[in-house]
Amino acid sequence: MQSRRETLKQSAIVAGLLAATGLFPRAALAFNKAAFDAKTVADAVKAFGGGAPAESKDVTLTAPDIAENGAVVPFGVATTLAGVRQMLILVEKNPSALVAKFDVTDAVEPSFATRAKMGQSSDVYAVAITADGKAHFAKKEVKVTLGGCGG
């Protein structure tokens, strides 16, 4: 088990490395609030520098047709496109459409899975933004039997 000191030291090293690599185009480790506050899919994509999204067969969104529990809906996003910089998961009818953004580097496959909350039945989008600023998406309608945002 790592000692607390070692954990802290490693966190500092990781943070330093990340800032140095310039993986984050905005201020190092800054959370892109504008994108997460965006109310529509187009706005969220624009906040990451993507152009108007175009539907593409090269982007795949794996999601259930019906989500039993809107608080935990599994999603997978993947793409076969080359030169992808970012992949986004968006739920159109959520209070804030953008669920997650994954940065794609040469060290990882452009394929991610996570679980998200859905407030109601909605279209879900997987968007891949390539280095040239083009946004490609795939969408799927996911029905929710019990909403997951509470309130």
Place this chain on the structure above:
Amino acid sequence: MADPMRIRAQAAGGNATVRVLMSHEMETGQRKDSAGKVIPAWHITDVTATLNGKPVMSAEWGPAVAKNPFLQFTIKGAKAGDKVAVTWKDNKGDTRTDEAVVS
């Protein structure tokens, strides 16, 4: 402090599939408590991963990611014995890093 993350990294065909289960409330900021006051948003905002100290993955998450978030991704060129470290940071400034060895 939060419970440790559970990280499984398995090597397969020159890549390592990493599965992480994090322990975090992920409050959306939409819910109200019994007194009618809004429970403030408290969720992981940034997730990063390194392979043997080199950053390989980063992600930004909004409040819509589910409670006790699950994450799966695949690192290219990883082999058994490599160290994978995953770090998350939330909107209150808390952070946590956990490590696993690729098996």
